[in-house]
Amino acid sequence: MSPSLPPIIESWFAARGWRPRRHQMDMLAAAAQGDHALLVAPTGAGKTLAGFLPTLADLIAHPTDRLHTLYVSPLKALAVDVRRNLLTPIEEMALPISVETRTGDTPSDRKARQRVRPPHILLTTPESLSLLLSYPDSALLFSDLRTVIVDEVHAFATQKRGDLLNLSMARLQTINPTLRRVALSATVADVDAYRAWLAPDGDIDTVTPVLGEAGAEPNVAILIPEGRVPWSGHSGKYAAKQVMAEIEARQTTLVFCNTRGLAELIFQELWSANDANLPIAIHHGSLSIEARRKVESAMAAGKLRALVATASLDLGVDWGNVDCVIQMGAPKGSSRLLQRIGRANHRLDLASEAILIPGNRFEYLEARAALDAVEAGERDADDFRPGSLDVLAQHVMGLACAGPFRADELLDEVRSATPYSALTAEAFDHVLHFIEGGGYALRAYDRFKRLTQDADGTWRVSHPRFIQQHRLNAGIIVDQPALAVRFANGRKLGTVEEGFAAQLRAGDSFFFSGMALEVVRMDTSDLTVRATSKQARIPSWGGSRMAMSTRLADRVRHFLAEPDEWHRFPPDVREWLEMQKLRSALPQPGQLLIETFPHEGRHYLVCYSFEGWNAHQSLSMLLTRRMESQGLMPLGFVSNDYALAISSLKPVTDPQSLFSADILDHEFIDWVEQSSLLKRAFRDVAVIAGLIERQHPGKRKTGRQVTFSTDLIYDVLRKYQPDHLLLKAAWADARARMTDVGRLGDLIDRASQTMLHVTLDRVSPLAVPVLILIGREQVAQSASEDALLMEAEALVAEAMRAD
Numbered sequence: 001m002s003p004s005l006p007p008i009i010e011s012w013f014a015a016r017g018w019r020p021r022r023h024q025m026d027m028l029a030a031a032a033q034g035d036h037a038l039l040v041a042p043t044g045a046g047k048t049l050a051g052f053l054p055t056l057a058d059l060i061a062h063p064t065d066r067l068h069t070l071y072v073s074p075l076k077a078l079a080v081d082v083r084r085n086l087l088t089p090i091e092e093m094a095l096p097i098s099v100e101t102r103t104g105d106t107p108s109d110r111k112a113r114q115r116v117r118p119p120h121i122l123l124t125t126p127e128s129l130s131l132l133l134s135y136p137d138s139a140l141l142f143s144d145l146r147t148v149i150v151d152e153v154h155a156f157a158t159q160k161r162g163d164l165l166n167l168s169m170a171r172l173q174t175i176n177p178t179l180r181r182v183a184l185s186a187t188v189a190d191v192d193a194y195r196a197w198l199a200p201d202g203d204i205d206t207v208t209p210v211l212g213e214a215g216a217e218p219n220v221a222i223l224i225p226e227g228r229v230p231w232s233g234h235s236g237k238y239a240a241k242q243v244m245a246e247i248e249a250r251q252t253t254l255v256f257c258n259t260r261g262l263a264e265l266i267f268q269e270l271w272s273a274n275d276a277n278l279p280i281a282i283h284h285g286s287l288s289i290e291a292r293r294k295v296e297s298a299m300a301a302g303k304l305r306a307l308v309a310t311a312s313l314d315l316g317v318d319w320g321n322v323d324c325v326i327q328m329g330a331p332k333g334s335s336r337l338l339q340r341i342g343r344a345n346h347r348l349d350l351a352s353e354a355i356l357i358p359g360n361r362f363e364y365l366e367a368r369a370a371l372d373a374v375e376a377g378e379r380d381a382d383d384f385r386p387g388s389l390d391v392l393a394q395h396v397m398g399l400a401c402a403g404p405f406r407a408d409e410l411l412d413e414v415r416s417a418t419p420y421s422a423l424t425a426e427a428f429d430h431v432l433h434f435i436e437g438g439g440y441a442l443r444a445y446d447r448f449k450r451l452t453q454d455a456d457g458t459w460r461v462s463h464p465r466f467i468q469q470h471r472l473n474a475g476i477i478v479d480q481p482a483l484a485v486r487f488a489n490g491r492k493l494g495t496v497e498e499g500f501a502a503q504l505r506a507g508d509s510f511f512f513s514g515m516a517l518e519v520v521r522m523d524t525s526d527l528t529v530r531a532t533s534k535q536a537r538i539p540s541w542g543g544s545r546m547a548m549s550t551r552l553a554d555r556v557r558h559f560l561a562e563p564d565e566w567h568r569f570p571p572d573v574r575e576w577l578e579m580q581k582l583r584s585a586l587p588q589p590g591q592l593l594i595e596t597f598p599h600e601g602r603h604y605l606v607c608y609s610f611e612g613w614n615a616h617q618s619l620s621m622l623l624t625r626r627m628e629s630q631g632l633m634p635l636g637f638v639s640n641d642y643a644l645a646i647s648s649l650k651p652v653t654d655p656q657s658l659f660s661a662d663i664l665d666h667e668f669i670d671w672v673e674q675s676s677l678l679k680r681a682f683r684d685v686a687v688i689a690g691l692i693e694r695q696h697p698g699k700r701k702t703g704r705q706v707t708f709s710t711d712l713i714y715d716v717l718r719k720y721q722p723d724h725l726l727l728k729a730a731w732a733d734a735r736a737r738m739t740d741v742g743r744l745g746d747l748i749d750r751a752s753q754t755m756l757h758v759t760l761d762r763v764s765p766l767a768v769p770v771l772i773l774i775g776r777e778q779v780a781q782s783a784s785e786d787a788l789l790m791e792a793e794a795l796v797a798e799a800m801r802a803d
Contacts, residue, residue: 003032006060009053012093023212024050027182028057030208031147036181038153038195040188041212048082049089050212051149051184052121056090058146059097059120066144067118070172072129072165074155082151083123097121102128105289115141126156126165127475130394133171134401134471142175150198153183154335154382157197160688161476163387166197166417167395173200174413181207187335189379197384202418218341218352220374222367228572229364231796232772235262236328236357240269243326246355248276252299253306253324256340258332260284260310264511266328267308271514280306282514286482287494291513324353330363330641331356333380333549334373341374360769361573362556362642366548368568369555380549387419390689390729393431394474397690400435400451401467404460407432432459434725438691441721442713448691473694478684483527485512488520493529501527509536548641550743553610556642560586579800580765584758592751594655595767597760602635603651605658606767608643611743616644619744622667626658638773645770659751664744682730683710689726765799 005013005020005028013020023041030037031054041047055069071082083101090097098119102111104127114122115137124132132138148169156162173179183198195207223246225239235257236243247253247270255270257263267282274280281295281304298304302321331337341354356371358364373379392414399405411428414420433439438448450470452462461467481498493513501522504510509518509532518532548556559565563581566574580586587593593608605623609616616639623646627634633649652658686692692709717724758764763771772792 003028003057005053006057008060008093008095009056012089020053021046021050021213023210024053026208026210027051028054030054030210031058031180033208034178034180036199036207037210038183038185038188038191038198038207039210039212040185040191041210042186047184047186047212048085048151050210051151051182052086055121055147055149056095056097060095063096064120064144067120067122067141068145069121069147069149070129070145071121071123071149071151072126073123073151074125074161086121099123102132104128126161126168127477129168130164130398131471131474133168134398134467134474136402138402139175142172145172145176145179147180147182148172150181150183152185153194153198154185154187157194158382158384160388160391162197163391163417163419164395164476166387166419167392167414170200170413170417171399173416187338187379189335189381193382193384197418199418201416202421218338218354218374220337220341220354220356220371222356222358222364222371224570229358229570230360231792232769233359235265236359237266237269239357240266240273243328243357244270244273244275244278246324246326247278247280247306250305250324250353252302252304252321253326254322254340255306255308255326255328257308257310257328260286262328263308263310264514267514268511270306270308278305279303280308282308284310286496287513288492290492291494324355326355326357328357329359330366330548331370332366332641333552334370334378335380335549337370338374338379361576362640362769364569364573365556365559366552366641369552369559372555373551378551380551385419386422387417388685388688388729388732389427389431389725390685391476392420392423392428393435393689393725394476396431397435397450397461397466397470398474400459400461401470404454404458406458430725434689439717439721439724439726441717441724450690469693470690473687473690476688478687483522483525485517485527485529488528488530493517496527509534511536548610548612553612554589556610557587557589561588575800576765579802582802584760584764584766585756586766587756590750591754591756592747593766594755594757595760595764596652596655596757597762597764597767598651599763599771602647602649604645604647604763604767604771605652605655606643606645606764606770607655608766609747610642611747613639613641615743615747616640618668619747620644620646622663623658625667625670626663627652630657638770640770640773643767643770645767645773655757656751656755659748659755661748661752663748668744678730678734679711679714681733682714682726685726685729685733686710686713689729691726763795763799768796768799771795 003025004010023039024046027037027039027050039047039050041050051071052069059068073082083099086099090099099121100110100114100119100123102114102122102124104125106128115132115135118141132141135141150156150165156165169181181198181200183194185194188194191209192204195204195209196202199207223239223242225242230238243255247255255266257266263282263284267280270280279298281298283292283295295304295307299307325340327337327340331340337354337356341352356367358367395414396410399410407428411423411425414428415423432451436449436451436453437443438445442448449462450466451459453459482495483498483501484495485493487493496512504519504522504527506519506521509516511517512529516532516534516536517529518534520528520530522528560577563577566577569577577586584595585593587608595604595606595608597604607619609619620637620639624634624637627646627648631650632652635647635649637644637646639645683692687694687710691713717727721727772795
């Protein structure tokens with residue numbers, strides 16, 4: 001017999017003219033059975049309410065003054081937003097249920113009170129939960145905890161924050177073995193993989209899968225620009241006037257960009273085209289909290305007609321007045337596109353409206369592939385991997401702050417967290433001894449001796465100062481070295497990275513937070529600015545660019561190989577592909593096309609691999625090194641998501657020799673060790689593992705100080721302990737995250753089997769988009785857009801000539 005809702009909740013639904021949805025009742029049934037549950041439901045399906053219904057029903061039936069439910073979100077803003085939305089039904093039903101948030105922004109006095117007198121429902125983040133578990137009274141605080149709800153689980157599970165959260169859930173399960181785990185998402189591809197991630201000990205059968213009712217099919221269109229689809233670029237800025245026309249025709253529009261720099265650029269382009277002077281704003285992660293909250297409040301109140309945003313608003317935005325989402329540039333993945341489409345309407349019975357603005361012809365194919373994937377219900381695959389050891393070190397230190405532990409008992413608990421299920425006793429022992437003294441090469445330094453093992457085998461924190469140090473520095477998100485951007489009156493606008501700031505001098509100007517700003521002065525921590533009308537540049541931020549998902553790449557390859565599909569494309573895109581087929585070749589699925597040709601006194605190799613910008617950048621560096629060793633005199637390279645191009649003084653006649661499998665063993669290792677790549681990765685893992693402090697009491701280290709400290713330790717370990725735990729962790733990060741090495745390996749394997757080498761007498765149509773990038777780099781920065789345009793037009797004319 002299915003459980004029923006308490007009468008007061010039934011009456012609340014009825015008063016609003018609603019009925020509980022099937023998946024909401026299924027979540028109630030799973031709770032009645034005591035089962036863990038994974039809910040996958042589209043945005044607007046009442047997913048959050050479904051997650052909390054069992055909590056509300058249980059608190060109505062069994063009132064308590066203890067903490068009942070933990071809700072964990074990937075974003076502080078999401079926790080605040082959920083609290084606001086959850087309080088509405090609680091207040092309308094006059095339920096005696098308290099709801100509070102606990103994030104890094106929560107005042108310290110409220111945090112202290114929450115540990116003594118907790119609310120019934122606490123909304124938090126993985127980092128704040130981990131810190132709560134570092135207190136000796138955590139066992140008492142969580143002893144009656146009934147449920148943990150993980151929202152937007154797809155944003156956690158495959159990342160380091162997911163490792164930390166899973167370890168924290170393992171500790172909560174030890175405190176209360178009857179604890180239920182619940183996860184919510186709109187975009188999960190492999191339901192069983194997420195059930196395994198969520199379950200204690202990875203026992204998939206203990207997690208009930210609940211699938212939400214399908215909503216109305218989204219109405220998604222690709223905007224075809226006035227004129228022709230551009231040959232190059234990835235911003236979509238050419239369509240600014242058309243985008244403004246779409247904004248004028250709607251109530252509220254979200255304009256998504258893939259990077260912060262692109263968001264600043266698009267905002268300026270839209271503002272220039274905003275003849276009607278409509279209220280539009282910008283939102284991204286480098287803006288100050290105050291600026292973001294102000295914009296979010298204006299959106300919630302319906303005061304903005306458009307908001308230009310990055311992934312900072314991908315998740316959990318519940319603004320019902322958003323009636324259109326515009327994606328500038330290609331979406332890079334069907335799951336990401338679905339997530340963003342879902343930000344419109346928030347009604348299951350209404351079709352969400354979305355418009356894609358491809359930046360170039362390859363991006364048109366990618367946008368079409370994304371639409372097909374959405375229509376087919378195809379999601380991007382998630383890459384689950386073993387838990388990171390730097391995260392484990394942070395977690396173990398946090399638990400030690402709560403009280404002494406025995407290694408064998410803690411190892412069993414850690415292994416119950418799915419990412420660490422295969423952790424060996426030897427690897428765990430290395431983690432313990434790393435926290436004990438920093439490792440063999442650092443044992444002489446007292447500041448690394450954070451743990452002590454007593455005679456009975458129990459481990460404890462060596463000195464109380466290490467407890468304070470841990471709580472000040474814990475966290476998984478490692479900020480890149482940055483300077484605060486401030487007006488002279490001290491008002492903070494946000495942050496820019498040190499690398500960009502280092503290029504600036506007093507009098508220089510740049511766009512930030514939607515304004516043109518002039519640098520007044522700069523010190524070690526602040527960039528003081530004033531508003532200006534001078535011509536300004538767009539800031540650059542580090543971090544990996546989004547790579548097109550493997551499944552979208554496969555669909556784009558399919559388009560190239562199937563002329564029967566081309567009738568769906570605009571005439572100029574069809575003409576481009578037809579001329580490529582006539583003059584060269586189009587790769588079949590699984591095939592790697594290599595073209596070589598002369599152009600303006602140089603020789604070019606162009607590889608059409610579709611593995612994403614990150615992988616192409618790395619492979620280009622490796623191929624350039626190999627070409628040097630073969631005496632081909634390479635001059636430089638460029639890449640985009642679809643191809644890479646290398647220029648040289650001598651022609652490549654045997655590309656097969658460049659792509660041999662040992663390139664990942666020889667050139668790759670040599671290149672990574674000599675580049676700054678490994679040092680950057682080491683800096684991050686050293687901070688996460690607690691080896692390096694980000695801040696002392698009352699004083700935060702600058703990015704330069706942190707980098708200087710980690711560089712010194714890195715050099716010591718490389719020389720005296722090359723097998724150190726953190727060096728291994730840094731290598732794992734460098735390989736897996738910064739270079740897409742898995743995709744590199746697949747590409748090279750494919751090259752050995754399926755390479756098609758075509759020798760041409762001049763540039764091919766397919767090569768134009770990537771060669772235009774070379775043109776942009778070769779033309780002096782002071783050159784006008786007209787010069788660049790003339791060069792691009794000449795290249796196009798040469799490529800599209802049929803003879």
